[in-house]
Amino acid sequence: MALSVPHMELEMxxxxxxxxxxxxxxxxxxxxxxxxxxxxxxxxxYLPEGVMRYxxxxxxxxxSKVFSLATFYRAFSLEPRGKHxxxxxxxxACHVRGAVKILEALEREIGIxxxxxxxxxxxxxxxxxxxxxxxxxxxxxxDGEYHGQMTGAKSVRLVKKLQDNGKGQTKDDE
Amino acid sequence: MTNEPTDVFALxxxxxxxxxEHRRRTGGAGVDSDLRxxxxxxxxxxxxxxxxxxxxxxxxxxxxxxxCITICSGTGCLASGCKQVTDAFREEIERQGLADQVDIRTTxxxxxxxxxxxxxxxxQGIFYQHVKPKDVxxxxxxxxxxxxxxxxxxxxxxxxxxxxxxxxxxxxxRLQTRVILADNGFIDPTSIEDYIVRGGYNALARxxxxxxxxxxxxxxxxxxxxxRGGAGFPTGRKWESCRNAPGEPKYxxxxxxxxxxxAYMNRSTLEGNPHCVLEGMIIGxxxxxxxxxxxxxxxxxxxxVENTAxxxxxxxxxxxxxxxxxxxxFDFDVRxxxxxxxxxxxxxxxxxRSLEGDVGEPGAKYVRSVERGLWDKPSNLNNxxxxxxxxxxxxRGWEWYTSIGTDxxxxxxxxxxxxxxxxxxxxxxxxxxTLREIIFDIGGGIPDGGKFKAVQxxxxxxxxxxxxxxxxxxxxxxxTKVGSMMGSGGMIVxxxxxxxxxxxxxFLNFLREESCGKCSPCREGIARSLEVLDRICDGxxxxxxxxxxxxLGELLEGFSxxxxxxxxxxxxxxxxxxxxxxxxxxxxxxxCPAGVCKALITYSIDPEKCTGCxxxxxxxxxxxxxxxxxxxxxxxQDLCIRCGVCLDTCKFGAVVVE
Numbered sequence: 001m002a003l004s005v006p007h008m009e010l011e012m013x014x015x016x017x018x019x020x021x022x023x024x025x026x027x028x029x030x031x032x033x034x035x036x037x038x039x040x041x042x043x044x045x046y047l048p049e050g051v052m053r054y055x056x057x058x059x060x061x062x063x064s065k066v067f068s069l070a071t072f073y074r075a076f077s078l079e080p081r082g083k084h085x086x087x088x089x090x091x092x093a094c095h096v097r098g099a100v101k102i103l104e105a106l107e108r109e110i111g112i113x114x115x116x117x118x119x120x121x122x123x124x125x126x127x128x129x130x131x132x133x134x135x136x137x138x139x140x141x142x143d144g145e146y147h148g149q150m151t152g153a154k155s156v157r158l159v160k161k162l163q164d165n166g167k168g169q170t171k172d173d174e
Numbered sequence: 175m176t177n178e179p180t181d182v183f184a185l186x187x188x189x190x191x192x193x194x195e196h197r198r199r200t201g202g203a204g205v206d207s208d209l210r211x212x213x214x215x216x217x218x219x220x221x222x223x224x225x226x227x228x229x230x231x232x233x234x235x236x237x238x239x240x241x242c243i244t245i246c247s248g249t250g251c252l253a254s255g256c257k258q259v260t261d262a263f264r265e266e267i268e269r270q271g272l273a274d275q276v277d278i279r280t281t282x283x284x285x286x287x288x289x290x291x292x293x294x295x296x297x298q299g300i301f302y303q304h305v306k307p308k309d310v311x312x313x314x315x316x317x318x319x320x321x322x323x324x325x326x327x328x329x330x331x332x333x334x335x336x337x338x339x340x341x342x343x344x345x346x347x348r349l350q351t352r353v354i355l356a357d358n359g360f361i362d363p364t365s366i367e368d369y370i371v372r373g374g375y376n377a378l379a380r381x382x383x384x385x386x387x388x389x390x391x392x393x394x395x396x397x398x399x400x401x402r403g404g405a406g407f408p409t410g411r412k413w414e415s416c417r418n419a420p421g422e423p424k425y426x427x428x429x430x431x432x433x434x435x436x437a438y439m440n441r442s443t444l445e446g447n448p449h450c451v452l453e454g455m456i457i458g459x460x461x462x463x464x465x466x467x468x469x470x471x472x473x474x475x476x477x478x479v480e481n482t483a484x485x486x487x488x489x490x491x492x493x494x495x496x497x498x499x500x501x502x503x504f505d506f507d508v509r510x511x512x513x514x515x516x517x518x519x520x521x522x523x524x525x526x527r528s529l530e531g532d533v534g535e536p537g538a539k540y541v542r543s544v545e546r547g548l549w550d551k552p553s554n555l556n557n558x559x560x561x562x563x564x565x566x567x568x569x570r571g572w573e574w575y576t577s578i579g580t581d582x583x584x585x586x587x588x589x590x591x592x593x594x595x596x597x598x599x600x601x602x603x604x605x606x607x608t609l610r611e612i613i614f615d616i617g618g619g620i621p622d623g624g625k626f627k628a629v630q631x632x633x634x635x636x637x638x639x640x641x642x643x644x645x646x647x648x649x650x651x652x653x654t655k656v657g658s659m660m661g662s663g664g665m666i667v668x669x670x671x672x673x674x675x676x677x678x679x680x681f682l683n684f685l686r687e688e689s690c691g692k693c694s695p696c697r698e699g700i701a702r703s704l705e706v707l708d709r710i711c712d713g714x715x716x717x718x719x720x721x722x723x724x725x726l727g728e729l730l731e732g733f734s735x736x737x738x739x740x741x742x743x744x745x746x747x748x749x750x751x752x753x754x755x756x757x758x759x760x761x762x763x764x765x766c767p768a769g770v771c772k773a774l775i776t777y778s779i780d781p782e783k784c785t786g787c788x789x790x791x792x793x794x795x796x797x798x799x800x801x802x803x804x805x806x807x808x809x810x811q812d813l814c815i816r817c818g819v820c821l822d823t824c825k826f827g828a829v830v831v832e
Binding site: 035076095101135 | 250252253254287290433436437442472474475511513514516517528530590593598630633666668672681687688690793795817818819822823
């Protein structure tokens with residue numbers, strides 16, 4: 001594939017070839033911008049500013065519009081996210097079964113608030129409005145893996161295990 | 175296991191064993207020779223007769239008496255570890271040399287998610303719950319090979335203690351009327367043949383070949399089907415308006431942006447039986463005169479996205495989607511769009527803006543989307559559940575459909591029965607059933623001897639219904655009368671440990687995050703209401719706060735642009751209406767009767783019950799608990815942050831919240 005190097009000096013933080021492939025997959029349609037942003041985020045975990053500017057130029061839409069989409073939709077992150085992505089479900093069923101306590105326990109353990117990433121880039125803690133696994137509530141999802149019927153103590157154990165693994169130790173829970 | 179799309183594919187791949195299941199992945203390469211079109215594609219079906227022939231061939235190839243182990247592989251059971259159970263069954267069946275005598279089928283959601291992983295052994299229908307990989311060798315040796323029942327895997331009736339062997343006898347299932355969910359336990363959602371074997375696409379053939387588009391619309395109108403997304407608009411009338419609206423092309427859209435927290439029936443339907451939704455859409459497109467369709471599905475539902483994508487591909491390869499469907503000359507195709515995690519995009523005009531690649535802000539209501547919707551063209555949007563009803567109405571006739579339900583609400587409705595209830599999961603019931611029947615007969619009542627306080631229906635637009643109204647017949651109109659609404663069907667049960675002021679605050683907080691901010695009444699009305707609720711929960715409520723909340727409610731209801739704002743006060747107004755005493759306790763007595771609002775409660779340890787096991791002291795993040803081993807412990811109130819860890823940790827019920 002012949003690539004045109006962007007004439008703007010930008011920190012893409014992402015291989016231009018991959019961005020081009022994503023654009024082609026969506027037939028470079030400006031209306032597909034949300035799907036394109038989703039695919040970008042699937043690749044690099046967040047939306048680098050340089051990529052957003054590049055997309056705006058390639059699709060001939062104002063950068064401000066790309067930015068407004070990226071901030072309107074909860075699924076998008078403008079910041080790089082940690083190695084492990086933790087989602088605490090805040091759905092109603094999880095709420096009445098104690099989701100708030102779990103979120104607070106995780107915030108205390110990792111030392112960050114919901115929506116933040118810790119300084120070691122190990123954890124990003126986010127909330128989600130409902131994962132549709134209500135029967136198992138409260139639910140915590142770690143790197144795509146669902147954990148049902150959670151408690152604060154259980155979720156802290158999960159985090160500790162990941163922290164230990166991060167230190168190169170091989171301490172396995174049961 | 176993970177829920178990343180790629181891994182779901184890997185999971186599906188590893189699930190394949192027999193040729194029957196294999197063909198779906200290969201676009202039909204494994205299909206019996208007489209169904210094959212020479213090369214590598216399945217033969218496109220060119221007429222109802224060819225569909226009938228395919229059905230007959232598939233039916234003949236299956237022995238109804240053959241043992242089939244069905245393993246629920248919906249998201250709930252995946253979270254409980256059904257993948258490992260499936261692998262264990264495959265290995266064990268192989269090891270015992272039973273591969274020729276036993277089929278294994280991974281199906282969509284059975285609905286009884288709390289009991290997962292759920293395994294049903296056919297043809298008898300033996301129901302095992304909470305099956306672990308280590309149980310599998312015994313299940314194969316005892317039950318599959320020798321017909322013996324394993325007691326410990328059976329469902330135990332929470333009230334009578336009776337052990338129940340067969341799925342059909344479990345009250346959770348027995349008391350339901352399953353139409354939409356009926357096939358979920360039998361169909362591998364990634365196999366179009368599984369759907370066709372059970373009569374799938376017959377309704378499409380009937381509509382295309384024996385009915386004019388107007389007749390299809392007439393049948394849907396007569397059936398009384400109302401939109402399952404929540405508002406309950408008559409589906410037939412919507413189709414008719416769209417058909418009659420000037421302008422081409424017309425669009426048909428499936429709303430699978432299931433944003434209501436606590437509701438997941440759309441997820442389970444799309445994950446478990448995507449073809450029935452697709453068949454409904456194709457019939458609708460034919461009736462409306464549309465050739466382009468979209469499924470707008472939440473990105474939080476990766477498995478639903480994957481299964482829908484596979485369904486579209488399989489339907490195209492059989493000539494059931496695309497050009498010249500079933501040889502009728504009718505063209506229609508469907509694309510999938512993933513949502514961006516914005517609740518407001520479940521609203522029709524916002525959803526269409528999102529499909530156009532814009533931010534999902536709702537438009538003014540006088541612009542009707544059936545006339546000017548997607549790209550300003552006539553567009554018909556229906557919920558997953560609405561589309562899934564359509565094939566059943568066409569197959570069994572509108573007369574049959576009207577025999578179920580109440581005067582104003584026909585058919586069945588799927589509810590997600592969750593929260594403080596014993597049997598949590600998806601329940602499909604006829605309209606008009608009482609809340610009491612759903613919560614106590616099907617749901618098995620409140621766990622741990624708790625006392626029912628309220629049931630919340632309708633998501634953030636709905637309200638809380640108190641115990642005195644448990645005999646209310648559930649339909650669109652009755653729920654609206656008591657200040658709640660049907661919504662998408664979430665039904666969250668609350669007990670005396672649920673604070674109703676906190677619930678109202680929870681929903682307002684949700685709505686503040688999700689309000690798009692375009693119109694002031696919604697943006698400001700929700701934020702101001704939330705401020706008031708926050709201070710009430712923080713123990714700083716003021717006399718007059720209740721009246722202020724009611725006034726703000728009127729503002730929201732009367733002047734917001736879209737339904738999000740217009741209904742945003744429902745959670746507040748309904749809790750004030752039925753649980754005013756709880757608000758007053760917070761404001762006047764500085765007390766949270768349910769023991770939830772942190773500023774108004776204290777944790778302490780009952781010295782009579784405390785065994786001095788030290789578990790709570792070890793878990794306390796503040797080191798606020800002290801005491802000697804085997805002696806009663808004490809909480810230092812100055813250090814306590816009321817996180818509740820001690821309450822969750824204590825096995826002796828010694829931690830008291832007041």
